[in-house]
């Protein structure tokens with residue numbers, strides 16, 4: 086048996102007492118944890134020490150690098166075209182990946198969107214796309230490369246080979262109250278993105294009630310940390326700080342979010358979804374060497390729609406098939422005439438989850454037709470009795486718990502009480 090060069094307790098103590106962990110010790114603890122030598126309680130204690138004490142820029146870089154080194158590293162260098170990827174820190178009604186990948190691919194850029202499934206109140210891109218009959222999330226590396234080369238856009242399941250240390254650490258953080266540490270979030274997200282091999286990356290870092298980071302200052306710090314990590318690793322990285330206080334678009338769920346994405350690809354769709362899709366596409370294309378690309382025209386003239394249809398078909402989906410429809414609906418109406426003053430993203434996300442659109446445990450299925458359709462958004466005027474939103478479920482017994490989550494989540498008031506929010510894209514962060 087080989088002798089281990091460090092003792093986990095020494096490494097934990099060093100961080101617990103506020104010191105910087107030396108590079109070789111940090112690389113070791115990640116590797117030894119992945120091998121199973123460092124135990125879950127030890128790594129949980131280390132994660133808590135990081136949560137409480139933070140990490141230097143250098144430590145975060147080494148931690149990220151150690152997590153990348155725990156698994157495979159892909160390269161798209163042989164594709165013969167630039168690659169650009171987008172990562173969102175997750176929000177309610179965030180379906181942007183769906184129209185964005187085919188839109189950016191219209192300009193000759195490969196878009197590898199290696200995505201996940203939803204857990205808790207934020208939806209998963211793969212869950213949404215699996216509403217489309219026949220669509221397949223799992224691709225072999227060969228299939229993925231061929232699709233990137235021949236078509237451009239791929240949205241598929243991230244393989245288990247990328248940053249396995251992160252997978253193990255994330256599961257532990259999830260049950261030890263250590264998810265919200267900026268060094269741990271940044272290294273977790275960026276280890277997977279850097280290992281994936283994209284040459285350009287745009288981060289949609291959300292702040293507000295439906296986001297991981299409620300506070301814009303913390304979101305900015307996370308964004309800066311990730312932009313630095315990407316840049317230091319040779320990935321051209323930009324971040325947008327975007328508002329997630331209100332659900333994005335008019336749909337929260339799976340099948341209904343696909344429907345809304347198709348509206349955007351057809352040149353329509355809600356203004357906020359279009360605004361964010363266009364803003365992110367511009368950033369991705371600028372990093373891929375096309376700062377002047379006319380993104381809107383590709384939405385208007387059907388090119389983005391064609392790219393979507395081809396992408397869905399390539400993964401055995403039928404873009405013309407009917408999407409699942411909920412068996413039960415419950416319409417909520419305005420109690421008085423006035424203006425919708427607020428709709429809080431988090432409770433709407435929780436309500437959609439309770440209706441069956443999301444899962445509580447990784448192994449649970451989702452109900453593709455479940456979710457919420459909004460009929461109005463903050464700033465819209467309504468008359469008493471007008472539908473405000475519709476709950477969608479396969480089982481009407483789910484409505485009560487969803488309505489409970491929504492009790493204090495929205496409001497109709499006098500026109501003067503509506504405060505016009507700032508723009509959706511609040512800041513842009515570059516290296």
Ligand code: URA
Nearest residue numbers: 255269270271273274
């Ligand atoms: N998403 C990730 O991949 N990792 C985190 O730590 C948080 C969000």
